[in-house]
């Protein structure tokens with residue numbers, strides 16, 4: 681029996697959550713044994729050929745989530761960016777995510793359209809009352825008590841410091857958020873550890889240590905961080921693999937010697953259980 685996203689948030693443990701961006705990557709993440717999937721805005725946008733700036737619509741993201749939900753039963757946490765508009769767009773998103781069988785969403789405190797947090801300086805944040813209004817509206821809309829709404833503050837990304845981060849997190853928790861995603865783009869976890877100490881486990885914490893992951897993950901033990909999100913590693917691994925494969929094929933003017941780089945076709949047959957189809961054909965196809 682798999683743990684729910686809500687129990688991962690609240691059981692006192694720290695859980696590795698792995699990024700996926702389509703049906704295939706969701707199936708791989710599940711097959712490799714991760715207990716939750718991060719449906720990353722950056723990764724899904726990139727896989728669709730867009731930038732992480734709300735260029736892909738809510739509808740396009742929901743179509744990808746449907747493919748991921750079909751391919752994997754592991755809990756999925758969706759990166760809802762700034763909610764695709766105002767409180768009404770965000771509560772509609774939550775309703776549609778619940779109906780699509782998605783387990784939770786992260787709402788970040790940026791205006792719509794958002795920009796990727798790791799890209800440049802000069803990030804602006806949305807006013808606190810506006811973000812709280814979105815959280816309250818979505819909580820009122822929510823039907824499934826297991827669905828999780830996690831509020832993400834970009835106070836450190838906007839260089840506003842610890843006090844601003846704490847004030848925003850406190851306001852979002854009071855508005856009903858089930859957890860706080862605290863983001864940083866420093867090269868060490870200093871901001872995150874300061875925040876976690878001052879926060880004192882008032883609500884579960886979520887991190888995505890893309891820029892400060894080059895440290896022993898044991899530094900986060902006991903800090904109240906429930907979800908450690910590997911936010912884009914599968915997408916970036918696939919880009920590197922595709923580039924290497926393309927370059928070798930161009931160099932060799934053909935596909936000879938390429939097989940050792942590739943997953944064998946039999947691996948696709950295993951991942952998608954072609955054996956079951958053959959057996960079903962024997963039973964149902966005259």
Ligand code: SPV
Nearest residue numbers: 720721722759797888911
């Ligand atoms: C994502 O994966 O889209 C995230 C994490 O939101 S970050 O790219 O660090 O903003």
Ligand code: MG
Nearest residue numbers: 720721722759
């Ligand atoms: Mg994102």
